[in-house]
Amino acid sequence: MSQGARRLPGVEHPQVVDPRHPLIERVRELCLALPEAVEVEAWGRPTFRARKPIFTYVSAHMERPFSVVVKTDPEEHRALVQDERFYGVPYFDRNHWVGTDLDAPGTDWQLLAELIETSYRQVALKRQLVALDAMRGPSATG
Template identity: 65%
Template sequence: MEHPKLFEPGDPLVQRVRELCLDLPEAVEVEAWGRPTFRARKPIFVHTGSSMTRPYSIVIKTDPEEHPALEQDARFFHAPYYDGARWLGIDFDGPAVDWQFLAELIETSYRQVAVTRQLNLLELARPRGLGYSS
């Protein structure tokens, strides 16, 4: 069964998410379920479009220490099929979107699934603690 595409080609909001994701070492885009997913080679670290009713959202894997606080933040929600393993969704449309914050969430999600070699490449590119530089 082929899933319908959730986004039009060249969608500017999806393109912005794409740029943030593909800036990470060895990140690749794979279409799955009619949506762009972003992977650290194989494991997913960002899934766009959590559902048909929330298309402009991303699902990310949270840091274990930050997860409880993020669950209490009204901007986050539990996405279908991702509950139970520190995955949360957040919308990325509207005028109040904090793209710096989304970039940090995306990088944190990447760090949760990346292998040591990829993490080492990321540390060389932007050492942790110095903030997102893109």
């Protein structure tokens, strides 16, 4: 488990992916840069939360350990699932979540950073959004 991460009490799950892998570290850096974001290991995976609600988690399923799952803007969801880089995630796809593989050739990290932030915005509290907009400057909301 990475430094600063914590486990949820209860049932232990096997670790799906090494949380110290460079791809996971890169996702962690993007997620933990957001206001009040925390990492919690759940289901054997790193999850990133806006305090409590999850906005990003790593490893869509055992066969795709180097993937990331984000909650999309409902208006952008249809376009994303039609893009071959993204796929519906079991149990989550009907709630506007998509997955993408981090280890795919040509991973667009800029787009991934934008999707992580959009996901955060879907679940964050108002004070967290105010803090994020203040971090981003005047152009963040318009």
